Amino acid sequence: MKAAPFDYVRVTTVAEVCRALDGAGGEGKIIAGGQTLVPMMAMRLARPTLLVDINDVSELQGIAATGGALKVKACTRQAAALASPLVAATLPLLARAMRWVGHGQTRNRGTVGGSIAHADPSAEIPLVAVTLGATIEARRSASARLIEADAFFEGPMMTALAADECLTEVRFPVWPEAHVGSGFEEVSARRGDFAIVAAAAQVALAPDGRCTRVAVGIGGAGGRAVNCAPAAGSLFGTRLDDATIDAAAGRIAALIEPQDDIHATADYRRRAAAALAARALRSARADAATKAAA
Amino acid sequence: MTDRRDIRLTINGRVHAACAAPRMTLVDFIRDELGLTGTHIGCEHGVCGACSVIFDGKPIRSCLMFAVQADGHAITTVEGLEGADGTLSPLQDSFWEAHAMQCGYCTPGMLIAAHALLAENLDPTEDDIREAISGNLCRCTGYQQIVEAVVHAARRRKGG
Amino acid sequence: MDGHAPHGSNYRYVARKRRTKEDKRFITGRGRYVADVSVPGMKHVAVIASPHAAARIAAIRTAKALAVPGVVAVVTGADIVAATNPMQHGLDIPGVRWYALAVDRARYAGEWVAAVVADSRYVAEDAAELIEVDYEPLPFVIDPEAAFQPGSPPVHPDHKSNVLFQRRFVYGDVDGDFRRADHTLSFRVRWGRSSTVPIETFGVLARWDEGRDVLDVWASIQMPKFHDQLAGCLRLGGNNVRVHYDVDVGGSYGTKRGIAHSVLVGFLARKLRTPVRFIEDRLEYMAGGGAHGPDRIFDMEVAFNRDGRVLSHRMRALDDVGCYPGRSPLQLGKPIGAIVGPYKIGSCAYEAISVTTNKTSQVAVRGFGQAPTNVAIETAMDRVAGFLGIDRLEVRRRNFIAKGEFPYLIPSGTTYDSGDYPTVLDKTVALSRWPELLAKRDALRAEGRLAGIGIATCLEPSGGNSAFEPLFNPLNDTTTWMESCQIKIDLGGTITAIIATSTSGQGHETLVATVIGEELERDPDTIRVVHSDSLGAFPSNSPVGSRMAIMLGGAASGAARQIRASLTRIAAHNFNVPEDRLEYESGAITNRNNTAQKLAWDDLVRIAHRKYHLMPPGSEPGLQATYCWEVPTGGKMPTPDGRVQMYPCFSFEAHVPLVAIDPASGKVDILAYFVGHDCGTVISPDIVRGITCGGIAHGIGAALYEKFEYDANGQLLAGTFADYLMPSAHEVPAIAVTEHCTPSPHTPMGQKGSGEAGYLGAPAAIASAVNDALAPLGLAITTLPMRLKDIEALLAAKSGPKP
């Protein structure tokens, strides 16, 4: 399990990243935390000819909340995001999800952007991005563009990023509503493993307890995380009572297209997705209600 | 450019200047180039934690980094836990006292994980300890005596 | 063994909390595992594996690989077959020929087809990718029941059938007991293909010493007669191979038996005249390393009376050993020595069937087949209880062999040495605070979770003998499975013991030092224990079958008593009194009738080493002893109808876990775990408790998580640690242990074995707990591992789709 040979360059600016990728003829890869890439290289499932190390690119580090969004720079460590008071305050859903990401040791190296760029269908951070409709900023030599999360994730380990593009930032929308609550539920064989199924939910409640906004997503149950907005429409205006949630959860399960693998069957995933979506919505409701009460 | 690179890194407080091909993992470098064989390899794909080291103050898996990436950084391996005169650290001593191992293969990684926990948590609960070592697989102990060792070390530090 | 030390707690060192000798090197990073051994000029090996479950190897082209700078050699099965003898099996099956690399035909996906030797493992892997193999796929068989059918695609065409072994043993009047019983029931239990999966893979380094004609071997090995087998395969005399047993082994639990790796590396080192090392990587280990465990289907019938007393059982065990059986079919033999568990079951029938399939090979796993068998036996007890509506504890109590009934002969010809099963169960139940535990379970159920308490009361046969060899192979008449220990006292009076195997976590150095310290009344911390190499070693059969506390401990006692006898003779001679007048105290000897006559330890040692004129005439100078011990109760051949004394000693364990299951995900959480354990006199309490907890963790893995799953095309699906799921500190709960001591009459200190402790009961206990949780729904699961998807599927089938 040794990687095939490659070139290595460590850079300090995004411009250099772009230049290096540009020169690699499509065979270059960015390495940040390396928690997914390095095992793939060790198994020779990935064999870039050039690794561009962005760990020293200071403009790719940091978390800020501006313009109605939480902006997480690509090379921000998962551990930093988990520990960030700003994330906890503005985007509790991400904070909740982060707890399920790997183990302490992988979070110390793994980055938020890396998780997005690898697009593992069971990874938690892409699920939050899809659920909330995050925007992903990517740069190449002369240009930058913003990609909607839904368009960004194309399939298992496949994204809209071009080989010479550098993911620079993930912008998670921050809901302005007063009473926002979130829930994150996951089932994995062991704690810390990738999700067999995960559900993320965020709701906003009016002072009278009616739901004014809702986002639900399912991860692990298909080639990519799924934003379940089409199935959640019936929740608007309701008080999110259990029966309403359960009915929506049933529609959510119908929306996903899971498949069999060693850990679970497609049927399992569909049933578990319904159950977890319902649980996530219930915890989001409870969370929002606490805020309303506070 | 796939040629070997000159790198300088601090390991257990000592600066090492060495050469490594870009593809050499940090764990292979530590073991084979520097001869610090206390850090072990169990899977080389980032699951078992046998290769844990402290990198710039945080525990990480050294099979998931290339040595060239460590250029300019500071690393602590199990060999760096004892005092310069060979005195065991309280944690090491607690591992011995509690017999927190059998074959010893996971032990360096466990010590690194526990050392990092105690560095930032003065009074860890059993759950904190299990969480901190949950990325390190041990096939021998069932973790019981490892947890007890860390509890013991934390208690000793508090003077209890 | 002459003379038994008194049992009980009047030991100085034995049974006392003491620091373990081995640990210091491990906590400081100074262990020396095979991957830490390096010799100048060492080359590295990578292998390529067949992608097909079965295929003819039409051609192998190596030119491109050989052209890679740094590549020294590429070898294939043709090279191996020309220069090595086939590796041994436990059965007489000449049609199944086993070599280190596939010869003409690949028989499982993952089988090694060629090996590259290069300057580094990196380069070896580069070159391995460039080897071109033309495969012609052949029919294959993956399912063991299909393999059992005549006409299934033969894994080894020269053997004709895929059945390697089949025999039905009938012990007692089984049919009569079934006729007489009030009730019978039957069920099937499936034990999944899991293994011990140590965190260290297998590794081996060999160097051919040209000047001495010796092959030096460092290996991560735990295997009986490894050096003999290796020498045989390499066509070398036994004294041309020197295996260095001072290598620390990073976990084994039975499976570190890389004979194929070692033959390959030994062959390469000689052929290339350069040291060669092969450290299997994790992918090689999982798919090709030949280290999978039992994979069994049990069909059980049980005959019992309305009071819950079990009269008889019929057990049929079909085991899938994968491609090359080695010793694995014998794993169906060892459980014969505890085939009725701790119960007074008067007769039984046991049909053992071993089939070969196109999967990687099975190897000896902790318990040597007993853990799966215990699941079948314990499921029977739970089923009987459920059928009759009797409490599961009560059914066990009614069937237990009573304390006063030992030695107890079971129908299969083995006599259990000693035990007190009811007391151990009672202690465990008390430890669990049973009424509170029940209340906790019921409270969880009331919350809508599924919750269950498991019970398993299981035996750990210990003292590893080889009685299954003659039982399963008529050509094999091995009846000894000895172990040795040497002791020498140097001129300065310090004690060194020499043992003949490597250690993989069992703490043999601590064991031997403690026992010798006890016998000679010298501080164990001052006693050095050395792992000899195979040339210096006396006979050993390695740490298998929970035997080292008994066999190595016994050998150490024997050698120490010889030393003590020598010292006594010297003192008697110098005091000119009979030996029975002497008092031995901490190594000094005094004349009880004249305490002025005293020789201190150092004086005695100096006499032995320097002052032959003060030695009894005709005695051997120096102070040394060798003791080679035969397994107590050993030395007998089986009867023609298959009765045999299997192992000498029988440890016992009672497990009580509490589990909760999330009905939506099928996920099992173990909320509490209690175990009572009796392995006679505990020599090192920390070691025994550690192994017990570790065995439970391993058993939790086998029960809930771990499986080497293959798809219908014979491809291994669980080839990495992301798919083969070993429990972490989150999945393994805190474990509370209570020890009980029923000494064995067969051992110097009353010790029994404990190397397989925990593992022999935990899978059964977890299965019992999960089934207790499912029982209110009328559901049952008897296939291990009980993964979340398996449990959820049962629940879903019962309740229809969930919202």
Ligand code: FES
């Ligand atoms: S060797 Fe690095 S995590 Fe297993």
Ligand code: FES
């Ligand atoms: S002590 Fe052997 S793996 Fe942990």
